[in-house]
Amino acid sequence: MSWEAAADLVVVGTGVAGLTAALRGRELGLRVLVVSKDAPAAGNTGWAQGGIAVVRPDERDAADDLERHVEDTLTAGAGLCSPAAVRGVLADGPEAIARLRATGAVFDPGADGALARTREGGHSAFRVIHAGGDATGAEVQRALSAAARDGGVPVLERHCAVELLRADDGAIAGLLTLDGEGNPGVLRAPAVVLATGGLGQLYAATTNPEVSTADGIALALRAGASVADLEFVQFHPTVLHAPDARGHRPLVTEAVRGEGAVLVDVRGRPVMAGEHPLADLAPRDVVAAAIGRRTAATGTDHVYLDATGLDGFARRFPTVHAACRAAGIDPATEPIPVTSAAHYSCGGVVTTVDGRTAVPGLYAAGEVACTGLHGANRLASNSLLEGLVVGGRAAEAVAQDRRRGLLVRRPAAETAPPAQAVVDRELLQRTMSRAAGIGRDAAGLAGAAAELERHAVVRPLRDRRTVEDSALALTARALLAAAAERTESRGCHRRTDHPGTDDLRWRRSLVLRLDVSGWLFTGTGIARAAA
Structure with missing residues (x-):
């Protein structure tokens, strides 16, 4: 090996789940080392537009509560959610948001001074808080990255995780990596948290960045862990359409429909009329399937999102507005051409809601994990919340397992x-x-x-x-x-x-x-x- 290092905990990934785990681990006294195969901000978190779904007791719709959020999540998950996991993750949401705000994250205020809330597909109430209009993920990434930097959390940038190292008894012994020049190195640690994000690059068109190549799924499988629900890949109904486009596509956040925009086909007919009681705010799988049927029926490869009736579009959705203008579209005066693209993996590495896998010393959090929260279809804006909650819990599980003597240094086989x-x-x-x-x-x-x-x-x-x-x-x-x-x-x-x-x-x-x-x-x- 060209080089070696040691830590109590290695975190693979620098998105919301990874940095939350690293920061919490540092608070608990663990020697933490973070691995990022690219720049720390290159992952999925920074691209998230809509917001974070959370019911905060002091700021919520009068009729909204935790049980309604749980019910909306179970409904979207189509029978495959774990009710205990759903309730556990969502119940911890307010505290997770408070901790995030304590790191410096700033959310948009409403007219009354409380945090502004919007509504997205599948939600029965206005409970999605947001930042920068439609730049929530970017603000979350900024705040966590700054906290990690200011807190002295070491990050190995442009180091690719190649293989989980295991001892003869199968327990985790560390991680094999490659630096930017292809030089191999070993990180010796009794605990690894996988927070590598999604698998969008399996598909020709995706909302995911180039780094979303299913790394954590492969690492876990080769280490003996199980995966579940991989067949449930959520296709976002509305990404900006361009003929023959490949790779990353700009997302048109669901919150645009939450504010009143309507999907219409190339003939101007509403796409979601009669498809679902929530119409344009139906769960994503329903909307994506309806778009697929309508494009097939009209012989086209896209539909339109008509947001011309929305006031202050550029102020409320600056990211979407900039992407549209770059494509020569003015959302204030013309409908936005949209299509569906691979967006989110509802399944992943099987874990508890504390991030534990069946492999001793291996944990996972965020999109790479399958905790039971999402089931067969993720409810919009539950993902950033899951990363915050389970990322923190995974670090706590590592500390707890270490105290119990379950995590000891072992030589790699x-x-x-x-x-x-x-x-x-x-x-x-x-x-x-x-x-x-x-x-x-x-x-x-x-x-x-x-x-x-x-x-x-x-x-x-x-x-x-x-x-x-x-x-x-x-x-x-x-x-x-x-x-x-x-x-x-x-x-x-x-x-x-x-x-x-x-x-x-x-x-x-x-x-x-x-x-x-x-x-x-x-x-x-x-x-x-x-x-």
């Missing part, structure tokens, strides 16, 4: 860079977009799996691009296996050959782990810890 299967990224993205997008069927899923297998090449993981491509290839295989196994339509998993929802057979999570012989589906659900 192997520290050499592994070799893994990779697939050309453009081919993989094209294949996944075609077969595992909003509409799936058995033939398409099987064909996609065969296509990826046919083009897979085993290569040593000696640079960041190969590490990312190996993570995408492994995660794509897992997602395709889960989507093929679930022969029903539920939440944001839509099988065109099985359009009905089968509660008798499929009201459960699909749990997978990587076995020597391939994918192994384990059990009929997930046993989760109560909050």
Whole structure:
């Protein structure tokens, strides 16, 4: 190895969950080291527009309370949420927001001096607080990054996490990394928190940045952890449309519809009329599916979001307004062309609501984790809250496990860079977009799996691009296996050959782990810890 370092806790990722875990760990007296494969602000958090869904007892709608937020979340999750996880995470929301504000995060005030609140799809009340109009994620990232910097939390920038190191008994012993020049290094630690974000780069068009390459899913699977609910990929209904666009697409936040904008097709007819009681504020899976049907019926690849009736659009939504103007669109006078794109992974590494996995010393928080909060379809703006709550809880779990003697330094059984299967990224993205997008069927899923297998090449993981491509290839295989196994339509998993929802057979999570012989589906659900 070119270099070595040691810590009590290594956090992989510098988004809301990762930095929250690092800051809380530092408060608890842990020696923390954070790993970021790019600049600290390059992840998903900074792109989040809408806000944070939270019911704060002192500032809320008169009829709103925790139980209504819980019910809205369970409804959106289509039967696959863990009620205990939902209630536990949401109940801790007000305290998490207070801690975030204590780090310096500033949210938009309303006319009465209290924090302004908006409403998004699936919510029955105005409970989404926001910052900078539509730049909530950027403000959260700024505040946490500043707190980490001012608090002396060390961050290894442009260091790629290659492999979790394990002792002979399977427990975590550290992390193998590569620096920007491809030099390998070892971080020796008895605890690792994965906070690596999402998997949007599995698809040709996504709201996710380039760093969202499913790294944490692959790291956890290869370390023996289980994943669940990977088939539930949420496609955001409204991203800015451009012909033949690929890669990251600008998001048009759901809060625009929350303020009164309406989806219409190319002929000016309302898209959501008669589709759902909440119309344009229906859950995202419902809206995305309706857009898909309307574009197919009209022979187009987009619809429009008509926000011309909204006053002060540029002031309320400066990020969206800037993206529209850069594309030559004036939202004040013309409808915004929008389409759907891969947005959020509802599943991930199976954890408790404290971030613990089944692998001793391995924890996960944020989008990479599957706590039971989101189920089959994430309720809008619950994700930043989950990162804040579970990120903090994961650090507390590490400290607790350390006190109980469960985390001790162990020598790593192997520290050499592994070799893994990779697939050309453009081919993989094209294949996944075609077969595992909003509409799936058995033939398409099987064909996609065969296509990826046919083009897979085993290569040593000696640079960041190969590490990312190996993570995408492994995660794509897992997602395709889960989507093929679930022969029903539920939440944001839509099988065109099985359009009905089968509660008798499929009201459960699909749990997978990587076995020597391939994918192994384990059990009929997930046993989760109560909050």
